[in-house]
Amino acid sequence: MKINARIAYTGALFLVVLCGAGLMKPTPRTLKVPEGWPAPNKNLFSKNPLTEEGFQLGRKLFHDGNLSKDGYVSCASCHQQFAGFSTFDHDVSHGVNNTFTTRNAPTLANMAWHSAFHWDGGVNHIEVQAVSPITAHNEMGETLENVIAKLNADSSYPPLFKAAFGNETINSQRLLKALAQYTGSLVSANSKYDKVKRGEAIFSNVEQKGYEIFKAHCATCHKEPLFTDLTYRNNGLPLNRFNDVGRMAITGKKEDSLKFKVPTLRNIQVSYPYMHDGSIFSIPQVIDHYSGGIQKDQYTLDPVLKNGIAITQRQKYELMYFLFTLTDSTFLKDPAYGMPTY
Amino acid sequence: MKPCIASFGILLLVVLSVLNTTGQTHGTLKFTLIHTANGKPVELNTTTYNTPNGEEYTIKKLRYYFSNFKFPGNPTLEDADNYQLIDQARSTSFSIPVLPGKYTHIEWLLGIDSLRHCSGAQEGALDPMNDMFWTWNTGYVVFKLDGTSTSSTADRNRIEHHIGGFRFGQNVSTPLSFELPNDRPLEITAGKTTEITLHLNLDRYWKSKETILIARESVCTVPDALARKIASNFPYLFEIEDIKVHEN
Structure with a gap:
């Protein structure tokens, strides 16, 4: 055999050994960070x-x-x-x-x-x-x-x-x-809300009014664009039948009693029931909780909820129509996230 | 196909020589752990011991972590070597590579550093499959002592001590530090094994800095004040019994 053939053989052999040793790399994938969003957890x-x-x-x-x-x-x-x-x-x-x-x-x-x-x-x-x-x-x-x-x-x-x-x-x-x-x-990140933010859609009158109410009363905890500030807060629900004290069980601190992580409001329309124990069934009932159902005697109650959220019956539904704009039907139906066939 | 065999031979030689160049500069330090309670060797399930506080008990599980081995001027431990699980039921010895030298001061952690508690899924000694991992409140049990005692008021007279906690105010991992005399240092020689025999005396678990009463403190499974109280006895548990160099 000639020298060239020998080199070709050695090269091919090297490739086989590399493959066998698992040195063929998988394809990198990038996490798409929506424009204007904070950096993800590094x-x-x-x-x-x-x-x-x-x-x-x-x-x-x-x-x-x-x-x-x-x-x-x-x-x-x-x-x-x-x-x-x-x-x-x-x-x-x-x-x-x-x-x-x-x-x-x-x-x-x-x-x-x-x-x-x-x-x-x-x-x-x-x-x-x-x-x-x-x-x-x-x-x-x-x-x-x-x-x-x-x-x-x-x-x-x-x-x-x-x-x-x-x-x-x-x-x-x-x-x-x-x-x-x-x-x-x-x-x-492809709900109507996101499209409005990107200039691809506009809110209806009712949705826009709801957004203003949201920004005035809800956005402190449900901070845009994630619709959560990722903190732990007591939102005035009673101690439930499981005696679930939430964050306190992790930190051992009594000042964390009944605090739970603020959930995102994205896709809220399809994710009922609500709250850490699923104790509230519908969006209007959730809003009723914040306007009149808060247990004000709890000493860990979040300061921003001390007086409840004053809201009219009409505003309640305007807020609800805004929350519906957080439904991301692309995400909910994306086959790339669904049950695979392989 | 002679050329093929020849080139494979060359390749093999290259691979072997690469492998050969690593590890040669290190000696091996073998840790052998001896566990006793009440002056008797620890045997799981079958033997009854007395604590120094006069309480009878048997032992079902005895497991703990060593990590973050520090030998002055020796920062070269591989990650996997730096975390070791000692388990009475499975393995009470392990070996780590150490750069040659004469060491008069050695230290390591009884437990696991907080950084590793926050670093996601781990393997080897830190694999959650080792039953030393809390799922509901991320963290490792760094010292586990399960057993039974007639003094225990818990369900089925059990002792369940799962001592863990790494957050600020909850940390139980404890540095163990040993000084060796200048004329009898820990000597590590390239290519040889030095064996250090460590004695874990469980009597000190129940009584050294703090007195731990089974009647009062039979169960500890969260990173609370009791866990820290028990852990305050950790610095007193181990002593070096013997060091010898094997001529291998």
């Missing part, structure tokens, strides 16, 4: 580079019932896309064996701007969030060991892990990082 993907393959793996895992003990409960069971990734029409969600959770499944949108997760902010990184629902007895009720065994036994997964992470090893870290790539990529 720690989110700092040790978990966002890739097309990682996102697609996370998307499949998110919709896979095998992550639960009985094979029926997937992440998507309680985080339904059409309900803004909350549980449609349920105050609390269902876990395995007909159990119930004790809180309303929060919507998932723009999680890349969050730095703490759950209603009480107890989870401090998006990657470790999923351990909680997977292992909780009243959610998916499974162990990470079993999940990994089931994924290894499902022939569709090892190639997906290889594509995302370089080899077929399935471990808890990769499982969690893939899920985080999916959930961290859920960006909702």
